[in-house]
Amino acid sequence: MSTPDTPSGAPTPPTVPYGTPDAPRIAVRGAAHLEVDPDLARIAITVQARGRDRRATLDDLTRRNATVLxxxxxxxxxxxxxxxxxxxxxxxxxxxxxxxxxxxxxxTVHLIAELTDFTALGELTTRLADLDLTRVDGPWWTLRPDSPAHRQARQQAVREAVQRAREYAEALGTTLTALIELADTGTDAPAPRPPSGRTRSMSFAAAAEDAGPGPLDLEPQRQHVHAEVDARFTMAPPVL
Known part of the structure; x- marks a missing residue:
């Protein structure tokens, strides 16, 4: 099979995926794993009403929904x-x-609320759960999509990949010369972890008028952020 020519007429050099003796390649993977505090807490609220009369049931549901809001x-x-x-x-x-x-x-009416103040969360969930025919589910802890933790994990994964490649090159008595490729293999969603760290309880102004149950003492779940990259470098030819 003939080798295709370049526009200048010179033969195109074959592609060597694993480098050449003059420019050996080294492929590594860098990974990072961070454990950080959550940014948000999400709760689901279900408001219900029931009765024989349709209009009365609707009126009760409307009133309870307004109370929750x-x-x-x-x-x-x-x-x-x-x-x-x-x-x-x-x-x-x-x-x-x-x-x-x-x-x-x-x-039935379903509502979703997200809170950034975890101190207020225990007070709110307790007062909601104390309402008639009102169900509260959660909280579910999460990070914001633009949380700095994601960027920090990606940067740490890149630094680990570079450090690994340097260590391999040093083991051969040589040094890295160039970065050939850097590929992001993806970032995993934060995984739930056992709760850590306690939150204080805070009373709202309206609580002074209604001596209800004490607020829940909720503990936020630490979030795990993962990042991985694949990197390929060239290095100076080692003397073997």
Whole structure:
């Protein structure tokens, strides 16, 4: 098979994926693993109402939903996001008898709240759980997508790759000459870990009017951030 020519007429040198004796290549992988405090805590709130009369059930659901929204919003800047998800009102048919008799109506509203102040979190979850027909799930701890921890992990992985390559080159009595390729193999999502570190409890101004249950003492879960890179370098020919 003939070798294709370059535009100048000179033959194209063959591609050597593993380097040449004059420019040996070295391939390494760098990895980083950080354990950091979470940025956000997410809770899911389910508000319910039930009754024989459809309009009365809807009115109860509307009132309870407004109470929950007011309570969450009373946290002020501690709440970064508050969203209403699914809303349902479902008739439950009577178990016996014919026709379209309705035994009761079930109404549900789902909400999601994200908080940045973990001190306020225990107070809010306790007061929400103390409301009638209101369910609270969570918290789920997480980092922001733009958290500096992600950048720190990527940079640390690159530094480890360079250090590894240098150590291999030093073992051969030579040095690195150039970076050929740097590939990001991806960053894993933070994995849940056993909770560490305690948070203080703080009372809102409205709590003075209602002596409810004491606030939960919640402990944020440390977040794990992973990063990996593949790197290829050339090095000066070693004397073997």
């Amino acid at each position: 007011d309570l969450v919003k009373s946290c002020g800047d501690a709440v970064e996001r508050l969203e209403t998800g699914a809303f349902t009102i479902t008739p439950e048919p009577a178990r016996h008898g014919r026709g379209e008799r309705v035994r009761t109506h079930h109404g």
